[in-house]
Amino acid sequence: MSYDLVIPVMLRFILGGTAIVACALIARFSGPRLGGVFAAFPAVYLAAILSLALDYRGEQLVNMSVHVSEGALVGMLANIICALAASRLILRNGWQKGLGLALLIWLLAASGIYMSWQVVMA
Numbered sequence: 001m002s003y004d005l006v007i008p009v010m011l012r013f014i015l016g017g018t019a020i021v022a023c024a025l026i027a028r029f030s031g032p033r034l035g036g037v038f039a040a041f042p043a044v045y046l047a048a049i050l051s052l053a054l055d056y057r058g059e060q061l062v063n064m065s066v067h068v069s070e071g072a073l074v075g076m077l078a079n080i081i082c083a084l085a086a087s088r089l090i091l092r093n094g095w096q097k098g099l100g101l102a103l104l105i106w107l108l109a110a111s112g113i114y115m116s117w118q119v120v121m122a
Contacts, residue, residue, distance in 0.1 A: 012051045019043035040079065045072045074113045082106035 020043045027035035045068075052064050085105045090098030 008051070008054045011054065012047060015050060016044055016047035019047055040083075042072065042076065045069075045075075048072075070117070074117055075110060077113050078106050078110035081109040 019041075023038045023041045023043050026038040029035075030038065048068050049065055052061055052068065056064050082102050082105055086099060086102035089101045092098065093101065
């Protein structure tokens with residue numbers, strides 16, 4: 001395997017991992033409500049956008065950033081639906097079953113939003 005392929009992947013791994021760990025630490029020490037805000041910080045999105053600069057320049061970088069941002073919007077909308085569902089389902093069904101059902105709802109919501117987005121943008 002070429003170092004030209006490994007280094008960009010490692011940089012993405014470090015960037016994303018660092019952002020996630022920082023958010024988790026802030027969430028842990030700031031209390032449950034404010035911690036929830038930081039737990040939802042789009043660390044992976046931020047790492048994805050920043051890492052695009054490793055592969056693209058100029059207008060291509062802008063276009064790819066728009067595409068990644070549109071995909072992130074779909075995911076973030078599904079996350080809102082998942083969090084709303086989890087807050088209710090965990091109370092009713094316990095944390096394991098409630099979380100499992102909320103994640104299933106996320107998958108269904110993300111799929112539905114993505115497919116709808118494709119139809120609208122076509």
